[in-house]
Amino acid sequence: MSGIRNTGKIACSAARGRTWFIAALLAAMCACLGGAIRSVRAAGPAKTTLDGVFTTDQAARGKAQYNANCSTCHMEDLSGSGQAMPLAGDAFMDVWEGQTVADLLALVQGTMPQDKPGSLTPAVALDVISYILQQNKFPAGKEELKNDPDALKNILITNKAPAKSQ
Numbered sequence: 001m002s003g004i005r006n007t008g009k010i011a012c013s014a015a016r017g018r019t020w021f022i023a024a025l026l027a028a029m030c031a032c033l034g035g036a037i038r039s040v041r042a043a044g045p046a047k048t049t050l051d052g053v054f055t056t057d058q059a060a061r062g063k064a065q066y067n068a069n070c071s072t073c074h075m076e077d078l079s080g081s082g083q084a085m086p087l088a089g090d091a092f093m094d095v096w097e098g099q100t101v102a103d104l105l106a107l108v109q110g111t112m113p114q115d116k117p118g119s120l121t122p123a124v125a126l127d128v129i130s131y132i133l134q135q136n137k138f139p140a141g142k143e144e145l146k147n148d149p150d151a152l153k154n155i156l157i158t159n160k161a162p163a164k165s166q
Helices: 002-043 056-069 090-096 101-111 122-135 149-153
Strands: none
Touching (some): 101 122
């Protein structure tokens, strides 16, 4: 009988050892991942919407596309109506401050227009976004927004100037 109990204790001890090993491994992985995430956040996006990330020509194309695809719900002046949120002013910035242009593109392209979600090409969606940025008083620049996911992830939507590093 005592042999059976010892075998049970050994098996239980081995299981505890594996559990502790797995727990330690997970903790180490989380620590590494957390450090990587903090490093990326500390580095921050390379650009902001204050850096002139679209052109006036692109915003003009975007206005035409906005009027054709968005103004019925979001209104011609971007003030929104009913369930269609405003796309200009404080209401827009309350939602989008700190997010990236890639986030906005994903929402616009994936869910708009409401009656035909996903029907906007990336180029049309980026033109519309350029118009929305222009209407939110962001400056135009020399280069158009391009359908480059990595670049768009590195453009932060903000109306706050970045803090100067010392």
